Amino acid sequence: xxxxxxxxxxLELPDxxxxxxxxxxxxxxxxxQAVLARVDGATRDLRLPLADGxxxxxxxxxxxxxxxxxxxxxxxxxxxxxxxxxxxxxxxxIAIGPPIAEGFYYDFEFPEPISEADLESIEEEIRRxxxxxxxxTREEISREDALARFAAEEQPYKAELAREAEGTISLYTQGxxxxxxxxxxxxxxxxxxxxxxxxxxxxxxxxxxxxxxxxRIYGTAFYSQTDLDAHLERLEQARARDHRRLGMxxxxxxxxxxxxxxxxxxxxxxxxxxxxxxxxxxENAKRGxxxxxxxxxxxKALWITSGHWEKFRExxxxxxxxxxxxxxxxxxxxxxxxxxxxxxxxxxYRELPIRYAEAAPLHRNExxxxxxxxTRVRYVTQDDAHIFCTENQVAAxxxxxxxxxxxxxxxxxxxxxxxxxxRPDNRLGSxxxxxxxxxxxxxxxxxxxxxxxxxxxxxxxxxxxxxLHMTDVLDRSWQMGTIQYDMQMPERFGLTxxxxxxxxxxxxxxxxxxxxxxxxxxxxxxxxxxxDFPLWLAPVQARVLPVGEAHREQxxxxxxxxxxxxxxxxxxxxxxxxxxRIRDAELEKVPFVIVxxxxxxxxxxxxxxxxxxxxxxxxxxxxxxxxxxxxx
Ligand SMILES: [Zn+2]
Ligand SMILES: [Zn+2]
Numbered sequence: 105x106x107x108x109x110x111x112x113x114x115l116e117l118p119d120x121x122x123x124x125x126x127x128x129x130x131x132x133x134x135x136x137q138a139v140l141a142r143v144d145g146a147t148r149d150l151r152l153p154l155a156d157g158x159x160x161x162x163x164x165x166x167x168x169x170x171x172x173x174x175x176x177x178x179x180x181x182x183x184x185x186x187x188x189x190x191x192x193x194x195x196x197x198i199a200i201g202p203p204i205a206e207g208f209y210y211d212f213e214f215p216e217p218i219s220e221a222d223l224e225s226i227e228e229e230i231r232r233x234x235x236x237x238x239x240x241t242r243e244e245i246s247r248e249d250a251l252a253r254f255a256a257e258e259q260p261y262k263a264e265l266a267r268e269a270e271g272t273i274s275l276y277t278q279g280x281x282x283x284x285x286x287x288x289x290x291x292x293x294x295x296x297x298x299x300x301x302x303x304x305x306x307x308x309x310x311x312x313x314x315x316x317x318x319x320r321i322y323g324t325a326f327y328s329q330t331d332l333d334a335h336l337e338r339l340e341q342a343r344a345r346d347h348r349r350l351g352m353x354x355x356x357x358x359x360x361x362x363x364x365x366x367x368x369x370x371x372x373x374x375x376x377x378x379x380x381x382x383x384x385x386x387e388n389a390k391r392g393x394x395x396x397x398x399x400x401x402x403x404k405a406l407w408i409t410s411g412h413w414e415k416f417r418e419x420x421x422x423x424x425x426x427x428x429x430x431x432x433x434x435x436x437x438x439x440x441x442x443x444x445x446x447x448x449x450x451x452x453y454r455e456l457p458i459r460y461a462e463a464a465p466l467h468r469n470e471x472x473x474x475x476x477x478x479t480r481v482r483y484v485t486q487d488d489a490h491i492f493c494t495e496n497q498v499a500a501x502x503x504x505x506x507x508x509x510x511x512x513x514x515x516x517x518x519x520x521x522x523x524x525x526x527r528p529d530n531r532l533g534s535x536x537x538x539x540x541x542x543x544x545x546x547x548x549x550x551x552x553x554x555x556x557x558x559x560x561x562x563x564x565x566x567x568x569x570x571x572l573h574m575t576d577v578l579d580r581s582w583q584m585g586t587i588q589y590d591m592q593m594p595e596r597f598g599l600t601x602x603x604x605x606x607x608x609x610x611x612x613x614x615x616x617x618x619x620x621x622x623x624x625x626x627x628x629x630x631x632x633x634x635x636d637f638p639l640w641l642a643p644v645q646a647r648v649l650p651v652g653e654a655h656r657e658q659x660x661x662x663x664x665x666x667x668x669x670x671x672x673x674x675x676x677x678x679x680x681x682x683x684x685r686i687r688d689a690e691l692e693k694v695p696f697v698i699v700x701x702x703x704x705x706x707x708x709x710x711x712x713x714x715x716x717x718x719x720x721x722x723x724x725x726x727x728x729x730x731x732x733x734x735x736x
């Protein structure tokens with residue numbers, strides 16, 4: 105048989121040859137360094153056979169940044185972790201141990217609870233295993249044998265997994281530890297050059313709170329110590345920028361247990377919120393959107409029509425009717441209200457496109473365990489809009505939305521990139537409709553030269569979509585907005601327009617939110633800027649520090665002048681030393697601090713910029729500078 109290599113050359117191999125055989129046929133060095141095969145884009149254990157005509161790529165210990173190569177390394181480390189834990193804590197029950205984005209975890213039921221302090225000895229034990237050397241072998245067994253084996257070992261979680269496993273059941277063994285596992289795994293432990301167990305957490309078996317609570321040990325591993333060091337450094341920076349911590353420190357917002365996942369915005373946080381809202385309104389007006397306002401609660405019947413009752417009810421907050429009334433649902437999305445608006449009268453093709461915009465509060469009943477600061481909330485406000493248009497107008501509308509999003513993210517020095525999700529197996533509409541819809545979305549991305557990946561089959565059942573991501577200063581990618589093509593909801597609501605041919609047609613709806621949500625966007629901005637906001641977003645733009653009591657009157661006068669010009673200014677008249685007041689302003693990341701004493705006047709102000717630099721400016725000069733820095 106033949107397989108195709110990445111350079112498109114063909115490699116002749118005996119029938120049934122594995123990835124490792126292919127590596128050996130190319131060279132002994134490659135065979136030694138190989139960690140994983142990628143076959144037609146999917147990963148495959150090196151030990152498994154290849155088939156004629158497959159396109160293969162062999163990943164090695166040099167693919168240190170490849171996410172698949174890292175996953176196989178980390179998954180293998182998770183097995184070493186389980187081996188170590190079984191040795192150090194006899195009687196422990198083992199559950200599952202997958203690789204995750206930045207590392208791996210393994211879930212255990214310990215006979216006695218353990219603490220963070222135990223991680224050190226476990227880590228040491230893993231290092232010992234690596235020094236001794238471990239290699240993995242793979243075998244396939246029958247379900248009966250697997251069940252018998254895990255029953256004998258008194259491993260109920262593994263037995264449950266074996267009972268329910270679909271397809272081939274395989275075991276991986278290293279040292280004296282055997283795990284039920286689909287793989288893939290490394291050949292041996294030598295590529296694991298750096299590892300760290302990072303934390304402990306509680307986790308329910310299968311994520312269900314009715315089940316036993318297990319102990320999850322998180323860790324990570326890399327192909328080099330340098331990579332681990334860089335990773336830990338990034339984590340440290342991320343911790344320092346964590347918006348939940350900075351949100352408190354900068355007095356922007358907080359959360360209260362009486363309403364989990366719903367931020368309480370403080371005045372300073374609200375200032376940032378309102379600045380973004382002003383951008384939304386200004387740009388929407390420029391770009392032909394029509395601002396609307398629709399109800400927050402609707403009769404259950406509407407949610408049945410929209411399909412949310414069937415698909416989204418678990419995430420909705422419901423208000424059961426007492427007094428025999430109907431059940432109401434609090435809206436998790438604006439779409440149904442906008443469908444009602446559109447459908448309120450007969451529409452002509454001449455009116456299209458219609459672009460309804462609304463930034464209403466939405467509620468989604470996210471599981472408590474998944475809530476995370478502002479980036480995962482229950483109270484969420486999207487910069488939402490629904491565009492009703494003809495099929496021929498879709499391309500231009502998507503084009504305009506991408507232009508809009510580039511402008512928006514550009515305001516924060518961030519470049520958007522995208523994922524285009526195409527037709528899933530389970531879908532509505534004809535292939536021709538999908539061809540045209542996908543082409544319209546893709547051509548808009550191409551025209552803008554936006555970086556994107558394609559998520560084959562990842563679209564929704566009602567149409568293809570573009571998910572928008574941005575990369576922050578720590579090089580972390582965040583999913584933000586979305587542009588979704590919908591050929592279903594207009595149909596459910598029986599929406600039409602009268603065409604030029606005098607017959608009724610169904611409009612297409614484009615759902616789009618570009619910031620995504622204000623909550624999440626602000627959470628990410630706090631981390632992106634580490635709280636050091638550009639002048640136009642800063643909650644307090646200037647703080648005036650009168651040197652002594654005698655200067656307070658002049659200080660207030662200066663503050664009032666700045667305020668009258670539309671800037672956010674305040675005075676700090678506390679009985680603290682000037683040095684202390686300057687330091688506090690630095691900590692609060694106030695962009696400009698103006699010291700006012702005997703030597704200062706409107707002609708000569710002492711202006712300190714946050715993060716460095718002191719200059720003397722006239723009041724007019726200062727105002728000029730402020731205007732430049734806050735220009736939209
Ligand atoms: Zn495994
Ligand atoms: Zn929508």
